[in-house]
Amino acid sequence: MPSNPSGRLELLPAVDVRDGQAVRLVHGESGTETSYGSPLQAALAWQSSGAEWLHLVDLDAAFGTGDNRALIGEVTDAMDIKVELSGGIRDDAALAAALATGCTRVNLGTAALETPEWVAKVIAEHGDKIAVGLDVRGTTLRGRGWTSDGGDLYETLARLDKEGCARYVVTDIAKDGTLQGPNLELLRNVCAATDRPVVASGGVSSLDDLRAIAELVPLGVEGAIVGKALYAKAFTLEEALEAVAK
Ligand SMILES: O=C(O)c1ccccc1NCC(=O)[C@H](O)[C@H](O)COP(=O)(O)O
Numbered sequence: 001m002p003s004n005p006s007g008r009l010e011l012l013p014a015v016d017v018r019d020g021q022a023v024r025l026v027h028g029e030s031g032t033e034t035s036y037g038s039p040l041q042a043a044l045a046w047q048s049s050g051a052e053w054l055h056l057v058d059l060d061a062a063f064g065t066g067d068n069r070a071l072i073g074e075v076t077d078a079m080d081i082k083v084e085l086s087g088g089i090r091d092d093a094a095l096a097a098a099l100a101t102g103c104t105r106v107n108l109g110t111a112a113l114e115t116p117e118w119v120a121k122v123i124a125e126h127g128d129k130i131a132v133g134l135d136v137r138g139t140t141l142r143g144r145g146w147t148s149d150g151g152d153l154y155e156t157l158a159r160l161d162k163e164g165c166a167r168y169v170v171t172d173i174a175k176d177g178t179l180q181g182p183n184l185e186l187l188r189n190v191c192a193a194t195d196r197p198v199v200a201s202g203g204v205s206s207l208d209d210l211r212a213i214a215e216l217v218p219l220g221v222e223g224a225i226v227g228k229a230l231y232a233k234a235f236t237l238e239e240a241l242e243a244v245a246k
Helices: 039-048 059-063 069-078 092-100 110-114 116-129 153-162 184-193 207-214 237-244
Strands: 010-018 021-024 053-058 082-086 105-108 130-137 140-143 148-152 168-172 198-201 221-226
Touching: 010 039, 010 059, 010 069, 010 237, 021 039, 039 053, 039 069, 053 059, 053 069, 069 082, 069 092, 092 105, 092 116, 105 110, 105 116, 110 116, 110 140, 110 148, 110 153, 116 130, 116 153, 130 153, 140 153, 148 153, 153 184, 168 184, 184 198, 184 207, 207 221, 207 237, 221 237
Parallel strands: 010 053, 010 221, 053 082, 082 105, 105 130, 130 168, 168 198, 198 221
Antiparallel strands: 010 021, 130 140, 140 148
C-alpha cells in the first residue's frame, strides 16, 4: 500500500554519531568507522541541500559504549526538517529523552526483540512517533548494535503489525555501509508481508539504486536512508532528490 500521498520516495540522509563524530561503519560493525567530522555540520549541510528528513543515529547508545545524548539534542534542535532518531532507545528514560528533543519519530530496534511488552505499550501510547527498525542478516533479526540474534523477521513483523506498529525501517546488514546496492528482494518481501510503510536502509550506491527503490513505492516503500554514498560523494543530495522527484 503506498503510504506517501505524493507517491514520491522520501530521502533520509544519515548522520551516525560515534564518540562525538559523524562516522560511517561497514556492516554496522564497531571498529570499522570512517570519520566525517562534526555531526552538526553534516546535518546542516543535508538540510541546506534540501533534505526533508534527517536519520540521526547514536551508535554509542546502540553499542552500549556510552551515548551522545547532548550532541543528538543539539543537532535535532538545530534542524528545521523532520528528524528520525535511532540507537539505544530501549527503556522509558531513553525514549523520554529522545522524544524530548522534538524529533518527529524514534526508531526502536533491540527493544522490539528483547522487551516486546514494553514496545507494545509505547506503540499504544505514541502511535506513529514510533517506528521499529528491522535489522536483518538473511531473515534473522539482529539487536544490540546488530551484535546479537533476535529471532525471525516475519514472525516479529506479524507480532508488531498486530500491536499497531506504524512503520518499519528495514536494513540488510550485509549491505549496510558497503555501497553494494540495496536488497530489493528483501524490501519486496517485507512489503508483501505488511501493509505498513517501509523505509529502506543500507547499501544505496547510486542514483539508479534510488530509482530502483522508488519503483517500490506502490508496494509500500515510503523512504530510503542514504549514508555512505553521500559521504563518499557518489552523488549529491540535490541529484538524489531530483532523481526521485515525480
Ligand atoms: O540505526 C541503528 O540503530 C544502528 C545500530 C548499529 C549500527 C548501525 C545502525 N544504523 C546504521 C544506519 O542507519 C545507516 O545510517 C544506514 O543504514 C545507511 O546505510 P548506508 O547508506 O549503506 O551507509
